[in-house]
Amino acid sequence: MDTQSSATSPVPPAGPAPASPGVADLAVLLLRGDGAAGLGGLAGLESAFARAGLGERFASWVAVGPNAPVTPAELDRALGPSLEAMARAGRTDRARLASSLAELLPRVIDGLTPAGRIPTGRLATLWGLGRLLLGGRRRGAA
Numbered sequence: 001m002d003t004q005s006s007a008t009s010p011v012p013p014a015g016p017a018p019a020s021p022g023v024a025d026l027a028v029l030l031l032r033g034d035g036a037a038g039l040g041g042l043a044g045l046e047s048a049f050a051r052a053g054l055g056e057r058f059a060s061w062v063a064v065g066p067n068a069p070v071t072p073a074e075l076d077r078a079l080g081p082s083l084e085a086m087a088r089a090g091r092t093d094r095a096r097l098a099s100s101l102a103e104l105l106p107r108v109i110d111g112l113t114p115a116g117r118i119p120t121g122r123l124a125t126l127w128g129l130g131r132l133l134l135g136g137r138r139r140g141a142a
Contacts, residue, residue: 042109042118052078061109064116070106072098 040047049058052074060068076083076098083101087094113119 042112045109046118048080048082049078054078058109061106062113062116062118067106067110070102072102075102075105 046055046058046062049055054070054074054077057068057070057074060066070078072095076094079086079098079101083098084094087097090097
């Protein structure tokens with residue numbers, strides 16, 4: 001017989017906690033172009049970076065060649081409310097998300113623009129994202 005009172009025993013959770021989306025999932029949310037975090041796909045993201053004075057940085061990710069780095073503070077400046085919406089959706093801290101996206105976003109944009117230009121249309125963006133997620137070759141790969 002259990003000698004502990006039920007008042008002091010922890011109540012087991014009703015079920016597993018819902019999974020939080022990962023950073024890659026949140027990047028997809030940003031690139032989809034709709035919803036609270038969407039900026040209008042790649043073209044909208046490009047505009048957001050240009051408005052923040054980071055157009056050349058974004059252009060380096062699209063162009064063939066090395067990707068210029070972006071700091072979490074610069075990313076926060078460019079994405080503003082979209083970053084906050086993504087952090088809420090991912091149940092994470094805005095600064096932590098900015099740090100993760102600062103490393104991920106240049107590679108994602110680079111992978112979505114293998115021809116060195118932004119693809120037109122949502123289908124082209126989704127195709128590029130699928131190719132990137134499924135391990136498609138990056139430009140310049142042997």
